[in-house]
Amino acid sequence: MIDKIKASAAEALSDVKDGATVMIGGFGTAGMPFTLIDALIAQGAKHLTVVANNAGNGDTGLAALLKAGRVRKILCSFPRQTDSWVFDELYRAGKIELEVVPQGNLAERIRAAGAGIGAFYSPTGYGTLLAGNRETRRINGRDYVLESPIQGDVALIRAHKGDRWGNLVYRKTARNFGPVMAMGARTTIAEVSEVVALGVLDPEAIITPGIFVQRIVKVADATGQQPSQE
Amino acid sequence: MSATLANLKKLSRNEMAKRVARDIPEGAYVNLGIGLPTLVANFLPEDREVFLHTENGLLGMGPAPKQGEEDPDLINAGKQPVTALPGAAYFHHADSFAMMRGGHLDICVLGAFQVSVTGDLANWHTGEPSAIPAVGGAMDLAIGAKRTFVVMEHLTKAGESKIVPTCTYPLTAKACVARIYTDLAVIDVTPGGLLVRDIVPGLSVSELAGLTKVALADGREPPAGA
Numbered sequence: 001m002i003d004k005i006k007a008s009a010a011e012a013l014s015d016v017k018d019g020a021t022v023m024i025g026g027f028g029t030a031g032m033p034f035t036l037i038d039a040l041i042a043q044g045a046k047h048l049t050v051v052a053n054n055a056g057n058g059d060t061g062l063a064a065l066l067k068a069g070r071v072r073k074i075l076c077s078f079p080r081q082t083d084s085w086v087f088d089e090l091y092r093a094g095k096i097e098l099e100v101v102p103q104g105n106l107a108e109r110i111r112a113a114g115a116g117i118g119a120f121y122s123p124t125g126y127g128t129l130l131a132g133n134r135e136t137r138r139i140n141g142r143d144y145v146l147e148s149p150i151q152g153d154v155a156l157i158r159a160h161k162g163d164r165w166g167n168l169v170y171r172k173t174a175r176n177f178g179p180v181m182a183m184g185a186r187t188t189i190a191e192v193s194e195v196v197a198l199g200v201l202d203p204e205a206i207i208t209p210g211i212f213v214q215r216i217v218k219v220a221d222a223t224g225q226q227p228s229q230e
Numbered sequence: 231m232s233a234t235l236a237n238l239k240k241l242s243r244n245e246m247a248k249r250v251a252r253d254i255p256e257g258a259y260v261n262l263g264i265g266l267p268t269l270v271a272n273f274l275p276e277d278r279e280v281f282l283h284t285e286n287g288l289l290g291m292g293p294a295p296k297q298g299e300e301d302p303d304l305i306n307a308g309k310q311p312v313t314a315l316p317g318a319a320y321f322h323h324a325d326s327f328a329m330m331r332g333g334h335l336d337i338c339v340l341g342a343f344q345v346s347v348t349g350d351l352a353n354w355h356t357g358e359p360s361a362i363p364a365v366g367g368a369m370d371l372a373i374g375a376k377r378t379f380v381v382m383e384h385l386t387k388a389g390e391s392k393i394v395p396t397c398t399y400p401l402t403a404k405a406c407v408a409r410i411y412t413d414l415a416v417i418d419v420t421p422g423g424l425l426v427r428d429i430v431p432g433l434s435v436s437e438l439a440g441l442t443k444v445a446l447a448d449g450r451e452p453p454a455g456a
């Protein structure tokens with residue numbers, strides 16, 4: 001019998017290696033997998049490259065992982081927020097490398113990895129600092145920049161409900177990066193508020209089919225933390 | 231005759247937002263950026279159906295919830311609690327940015343540090359070495375909608391024009407701005423240059439051009455009956 005439900009977050013994360021690229025879902029704290037991040041801190045993997053939209057809020061979740069000194073580099077679209085003091089201090093001290101990626105390119109680069117796309121031309125960022133020295137091309141009168149996929153070793157995401165085959169549904173805007181990160185990583189671990197029996201999730205309404213999810217952990221609280229300030 | 235800043239009747243932030251709202255038609259798919267653009271939603275008439283998109287994954291965004299009814303899983307791009315209207319839809323980030331990049335949104339309203347005479351936009355980074363760069367969805371938004379509107383104060387606190395020959399701040403996108411709403415005027419960016427469409431009472435186009443320090447043509451409709 002296939003059962004992707006793990007007994008604990010510790011068990012689900014036991015094989016994360018030093019130097020791994022870890023995708024972490026969430027937009028601010030909506031959809032942030034707090035339980036899995038805490039388990040990753042306890043697990044001890046270091047020299048990580050983190051892919052996320054933000055660079056942590058307050059002192060919990062992703063901010064706690066940064067504070068623990070486990071992250072060598074972060075790829076994100078919007079690190080600077082009013083409550084990103086942990087990241088700000090590490091960055092100013094030169095203790096973390098930052099790659100800023102426009103939000104839509106970040107999502108599409110992750111999706112591309114999951115979809116087997118070798119690279120793609122995006123109009124976003126053309127003519128700006130963030131295009132770097134990458135190849136550009138004019139197609140039908142519009143200018144594009146060549147963007148490469150971002151492949152994760154592990155994705156840590158939060159969903160609302162899951163079943164033992166790994167099928168997921170999300171809750172409201174907490175969906176954000178979950179579905180693309182599930183595709184873009186070799187091992188996807190989802191924390192869910194509720195585990196349901198096979199067949200309970202309507203096949204027409206499943207957002208992430210189980211093929212993209214390797215492990216599921218049930219967590220206690222029903223929704224995320226309080227929303228952080230911008 | 232010369233307009234001084236002291237006696238000009240500038241539009242307030244709410245009046246600027248209201249002026250933008252006037253130009254958003256029934257049925258438009260619209261993304262409102264963080265800050266001043268967010269205020270535009272307060273001035274869309276209730277009988278006008280406009281679809282508000284927020285790039286973190288919601289189409290059909292409603293107003294802020296009542297106190298005590300906030301849901302941490304239901305937020306806007308500024309990470310503030312919002313509501314979802316009947317008929318709203320949630321989607322993931324790649325779909326959300328496909329809506330932009332793919333040209334499905336009709337209008338995007340953004341704030342700005344500077345807009346150039348050719349519609350280049352600078353609104354994400356001051357370029358100061360000490361500033362931590364953070365772009366979010368700004369570059370995707372700027373190039374994504376069919377029309378990009380900018381709403382901003384006309385002058386900086388130091389009195390310098392934010393409409394410039396060439397942006398000195400790092401660019402968000404090139405030649406993307408269709409229309410600029412300021413506290414002094416509404417100005418279209420056209421292949422032939424900047425066209426003033428609307429101006430506050432008591433200010434002439436030539437006086438405005440003096441303050442702005444770029445060429446402005448008078449593109450106002452003649453008054454009815456003239």
